[in-house]
Amino acid sequence: MSTSNPPLVSPVSGIQVLRDLVSGATSRAEAVQRFADAHAAREAELGCFVVADYAAAAEHPGNGPLMGLPVGVKDIMDTADFPTAQGSPIHVGNRSRGDAAAVALTRRAGGAVVGKTVTTEFAFLHPAGTRNPWNTEHTPGGSSSGSAAAIAAGMLPFAFGTQTGGSIVRPAAYCGIAGYKPSYKLIPIQGVKPFSASLDTVGVFGATVADCAFFASLLTDRALSIPQTVAAPRIGICHTDQWENAEPRMQAAIETAAEAARAAGATVIDCPLPAMFAHAYDAHRVIQNFEAARALAWEYDTHREKLSKLLAATLEEGATITPEAYDGAGQTAKAARLQLMELFQSVDVLLTPSAEGPAPHGLGATGNPTFNKLWTLMGVPCVNVPGLVCDAGLPLGVQIVGSAMADQQTLAAAHWLQEQLHR
Amino acid sequence: MSTSNPPLVSPVSGIQVLRDLVSGATSRAEAVQRFADAHAAREAELGCFVVADYAAAAEHPGNGPLMGLPVGVKDIMDTADFPTAQGSPIHVGNRSRGDAAAVALTRRAGGAVVGKTVTTEFAFLHPAGTRNPWNTEHTPGGSSSGSAAAIAAGMLPFAFGTQTGGSIVRPAAYCGIAGYKPSYKLIPIQGVKPFSASLDTVGVFGATVADCAFFASLLTDRALSIPQTVAAPRIGICHTDQWENAEPRMQAAIETAAEAARAAGATVIDCPLPAMFAHAYDAHRVIQNFEAARALAWEYDTHREKLSKLLAATLEEGATITPEAYDGAGQTAKAARLQLMELFQSVDVLLTPSAEGPAPHGLGATGNPTFNKLWTLMGVPCVNVPGLVCDAGLPLGVQIVGSAMADQQTLAAAHWLQEQLHR
Numbered sequence: 001m002s003t004s005n006p007p008l009v010s011p012v013s014g015i016q017v018l019r020d021l022v023s024g025a026t027s028r029a030e031a032v033q034r035f036a037d038a039h040a041a042r043e044a045e046l047g048c049f050v051v052a053d054y055a056a057a058a059e060h061p062g063n064g065p066l067m068g069l070p071v072g073v074k075d076i077m078d079t080a081d082f083p084t085a086q087g088s089p090i091h092v093g094n095r096s097r098g099d100a101a102a103v104a105l106t107r108r109a110g111g112a113v114v115g116k117t118v119t120t121e122f123a124f125l126h127p128a129g130t131r132n133p134w135n136t137e138h139t140p141g142g143s144s145s146g147s148a149a150a151i152a153a154g155m156l157p158f159a160f161g162t163q164t165g166g167s168i169v170r171p172a173a174y175c176g177i178a179g180y181k182p183s184y185k186l187i188p189i190q191g192v193k194p195f196s197a198s199l200d201t202v203g204v205f206g207a208t209v210a211d212c213a214f215f216a217s218l219l220t221d222r223a224l225s226i227p228q229t230v231a232a233p234r235i236g237i238c239h240t241d242q243w244e245n246a247e248p249r250m251q252a253a254i255e256t257a258a259e260a261a262r263a264a265g266a267t268v269i270d271c272p273l274p275a276m277f278a279h280a281y282d283a284h285r286v287i288q289n290f291e292a293a294r295a296l297a298w299e300y301d302t303h304r305e306k307l308s309k310l311l312a313a314t315l316e317e318g319a320t321i322t323p324e325a326y327d328g329a330g331q332t333a334k335a336a337r338l339q340l341m342e343l344f345q346s347v348d349v350l351l352t353p354s355a356e357g358p359a360p361h362g363l364g365a366t367g368n369p370t371f372n373k374l375w376t377l378m379g380v381p382c383v384n385v386p387g388l389v390c391d392a393g394l395p396l397g398v399q400i401v402g403s404a405m406a407d408q409q410t411l412a413a414a415h416w417l418q419e420q421l422h423r
Numbered sequence: 424m425s426t427s428n429p430p431l432v433s434p435v436s437g438i439q440v441l442r443d444l445v446s447g448a449t450s451r452a453e454a455v456q457r458f459a460d461a462h463a464a465r466e467a468e469l470g471c472f473v474v475a476d477y478a479a480a481a482e483h484p485g486n487g488p489l490m491g492l493p494v495g496v497k498d499i500m501d502t503a504d505f506p507t508a509q510g511s512p513i514h515v516g517n518r519s520r521g522d523a524a525a526v527a528l529t530r531r532a533g534g535a536v537v538g539k540t541v542t543t544e545f546a547f548l549h550p551a552g553t554r555n556p557w558n559t560e561h562t563p564g565g566s567s568s569g570s571a572a573a574i575a576a577g578m579l580p581f582a583f584g585t586q587t588g589g590s591i592v593r594p595a596a597y598c599g600i601a602g603y604k605p606s607y608k609l610i611p612i613q614g615v616k617p618f619s620a621s622l623d624t625v626g627v628f629g630a631t632v633a634d635c636a637f638f639a640s641l642l643t644d645r646a647l648s649i650p651q652t653v654a655a656p657r658i659g660i661c662h663t664d665q666w667e668n669a670e671p672r673m674q675a676a677i678e679t680a681a682e683a684a685r686a687a688g689a690t691v692i693d694c695p696l697p698a699m700f701a702h703a704y705d706a707h708r709v710i711q712n713f714e715a716a717r718a719l720a721w722e723y724d725t726h727r728e729k730l731s732k733l734l735a736a737t738l739e740e741g742a743t744i745t746p747e748a749y750d751g752a753g754q755t756a757k758a759a760r761l762q763l764m765e766l767f768q769s770v771d772v773l774l775t776p777s778a779e780g781p782a783p784h785g786l787g788a789t790g791n792p793t794f795n796k797l798w799t800l801m802g803v804p805c806v807n808v809p810g811l812v813c814d815a816g817l818p819l820g821v822q823i824v825g826s827a828m829a830d831q832q833t834l835a836a837a838h839w840l841q842e843q844l845h846r
Contacts, residue, residue: 080721091520098722190718194614294613298524298527298614
C-alpha cells in the first residue's frame with residue numbers, strides 16, 4: 001500500500017483555502033477559479049453534477065466563515081435556485097419553493113451553492129453514471145456519487161451527502177476522501193427527499209476529516225472542529241459479523257491502520273460485537289424497506305414504469321412487511337443501541353472497514369453498504385478516514401465509528417488516525 | 424352540560440356512510456352530494472378550505488375501502504393536484520411534484536382528496552380566519568383549523584391534521600368532533616412541511632372516535648379499528664401540573680366523564696405525574712423552537728417580512744437555544760417517556776383535559792395547547808373525545824392518552840368513553 005494520489009486526483013482542503021484567504025496568500029477570485037478549473041477539466045469525463053454554475057461563487061460577497069467558497073448539494077436536497085430531480089426521471093425539472101434546512105444554513109454561513117451533485121435514484125442503489133476520479137472504469141460508490149467524486153477531483157472544498165445505508169462512508173472510501181455521517185438528526189434533514197425517515201441522515205464530504213468537522217460545526221453550531229492537539233484515542237477493532245465479506249486487502253488495511261495507531265501510542269483492542277448484533281443488521285432492511293414503501297407511495301402508484309427494477313422490487317418487498325415485523329425490527333435496533341453504549345465504556349471509537357474493498361470495477365452498481373448499514377441503524381457518527389491506497393491504485397477507506405452524539409470525539413479520533421496514515 | 428348540537432353542527436360519520444353505501448341505503452352520488460351541500464351551505468361563512476373541488480369525489484370510481492368518499496388535507500401536506508401554501512404568503516401557489524405519503528396512502532385506500540383545508544401559518548399559532556361552526560365568533564382552534572371545522576360542519580367524513588403542540592386535539596375539542604394524534608411516526612410524515620421533526624405528527628379527524636380509528640387503520644395497515652365489544656378500561660385521571668389553567672367548567676367536564684366511566688364499570692383512579700414532568704413540559708418549547716429555527720431557516724433568511732411577528736420572534740428565540748440546552752431537553756424527554764411507561768403499568772389510559780376550556784371568543788388567537796404539549800413530546804397516542812357541551816353552547820372535549828404504540832387500546836378506550844358520554 002502507498003499513499004500517493006494519481007496526478008488528477010487532488011482534493012483541496014477548504015480549511016487550507018480559507019487560511020490562505022485570511023493570510024492573503026490567495027484571493028477569492030483565484031480560489032474560486034481553482035475549483036472552477038478543476039470542474040472544467042474533468043466534469044465531462046466524470047459526470048459529478050446535474051447542474052453547476054460557478055458564477056454563484058465568483059459573484060458571492062465572500063462574507064461569513066465560508067467566505068463564499070463553493071459548496072455542492074446532493075440532488076435530493078431542495079434548493080431554491082436549482083431544480084431537484086432526485087436522480088429520477090419522475091422528478092426531472094422539479095423546483096422547490098425554498099432551500100432544504102441544511103442548504104439555508106450553508107448560505108447563512110457564507111457558502112456559495114454552485115450546483116446539484118449526482119445522486120443515484122432517490123439515493124438508493126440504482127447507479128447514475130458518475131465515474132471514479134481515480135479510475136474512470138470504477139464506480140465512485142453511491143448514493144452520494146457526485147459529491148464524493150467532485151471533492152476527490154478538486155472541484156469543491158465542501159459537499160453534502162446523505163446516508164440511509166452506506167451512501168456517505170462508502171463513496172468517500174471509494175474516492176479517497178473524508179466523509180462524515182453524523183449522529184442521527186445532528187444536521188437537520190428538512191427539505192431532503194425521504195427514503196427511510198428512521199435512517200436518513202445528512203452528512204458532509206471534504207478533502208480531510210478536519211474539513212468535514214469544520215463544515216459540520218458551522219451547520220450545527222456545535223464544537224465539532226478539530227482542536228490543535230488530539231490525544232491518542234482508545235480504539236476497538238470491530239470486525240463485525242460481515243468480516244468474511246471484506247476483501248483480503250481491506251482486512252489488511254484495517255491491520256495497517258491498527259498498527260499505525262498502536263505505533264503512535266493508541267490503545268488498540270479487539271472489540272467483538274455481542275451476538276444480537278446479527279439481528280440488528282437484519283433489522284436495517286426491514287425498517288428501510290417498510291418506510292420506503294410508504295415514503296415513495298406516490299411515485300410507485302403513479303409512475304411505477306419510471307422506477308428502476310431494483311427500486312420497484314424493493315418497494316414491493318417493503319409493502320409486504322407487516323407493521324408487527326417493522327415494530328419488532330425497531331425494538332431490536334433499540335436494544336442494540338443500548339448494548340452499543342456499553343461497548344463504548346471501554347473504547348472511544350471503533351475501527352472497522354468502510355467498505356468490502358476498493359471501488360468495484362464497472363458502473364453498473366455502486367458497491368455494497370455491508371459495513372455501513374448497522375452503524376446507520378445505530379444512529380452513531382461514522383467517518384471514512386482516507387489515506388491508504390491498494391496495489392491497484394485505488395483508495396481503501398477505513399472507518400471510525402463513535403458513540404451516539406459523541407461526534408466531536410469521533411471526528412477528533414478519525415482526524416488523529418488520518419494523521420498517522422499520512423506520516 | 425348537554426349533548427345536543429345546534430342545527431348547523433352535524434358531523435357525518437364516514438363509517439355510517441360506508442355502511443349505507445354497502446347496504447344500498449344510499450348511493451355514492453347522494454353521499455358525495457350531501458358533503459358538497461354542507462360545503463356549499465357554510466363554507467363562505469366558516470372558511471374551512473384554501474381550495475376545494477368536490478368534483479374529485481363525484482368523478483371517483485368509488486373503489487377501495489373508502490369508496491371515493493371526500494377527504495380533506497391540511498394545507499401543509501403536499502398534494503400533486505392542489506397547491507400547498509402552508510398558511511404562509513411565502514408559499515402561495517407553491518406546487519409540489521407529488522403527494523405526501525399519507526395522501527398517497529389515502530388515494531390508495533380509495534379516498535377522494537377534495538381540497539386543502541386551512542392551516543395556521545406553518546401550523547404554528549398565528550390564526551388564519553376559519554370560524555367555529557358552533558359559534559362563528561369563536562376560534563375553531565388551530566393549527567388544523569379548517570379540517571376540524573369542516574368535519575364539524577358535515578363537509579367531510581375524514582380529514583387530516585398534524586400536531587406539534589396541540590394542533591389536532593385542541594381544534595377537535597373546540598369543534599366537538601373526534602381527533603386522533605397517533606403515536607409518533609405511526610402515520611408517515613413525508614411530504615408534510617416540517618416545523619419540529621421530533622414532535623410533528625400526522626393525525627386524523629372524524630365525527631366519532633371509531634371514524635378516526637377506521638381511517639387511521641387504512642393509512643397504517645394496523646388493526647386500529649374499534650372491535651364490536653370493548654371492555655371498560657382502567658382509567659387514570661391525570662390533572663397534570665397545568666390543572667390550575669383549566670377553567671372550572673373543564674375541571675367539571677373531567678369529573679363528569681370520570682363519573683360516567685365509573686358508572687359504566689370502569690376502574691377510575693387518580694394518576695398524578697411524577698415531579699420531573701414539570702421539566703418535561705418545559706422541554707417541549709426548547710425542542711420545538713430549536714428545531715423550528717433550523718427547519719424554517721430559508722423562510723426566515725429570505726422572507727422574514729412575510730412571517731407573522733409571533734413566528735419570527737419564536738424562530739429568533741429558537742436560534743438563541745444552544746445545542747447543549749437542546750440536547751438536555753431531549754434527555755429530559757427521554758427520561759419522562761421511561762417514567763410514563765411505568766405509569767401505564769397500573770392504568771390503560773389517562774383522562775385529562777383536551778384544552779383549558781371551550782373555544783375562546785374571537786379569531787385573533789387559536790387557544791392554548793397547554794394540555795397537549797406534554798403528550799406530543801411523549802410521542803403517545805391522544806384522542807379528543809367529543810360529547811360534552813357547556814352552558815355557553817360550546818363543546819368541551821376530554822382527552823384520552825395512552826401508552827406509546829398502544830394506539831389500538833387507546834382508541835378503544837376513547838371510543839368506550841364516547842359511548843358513555845352519549846348515553
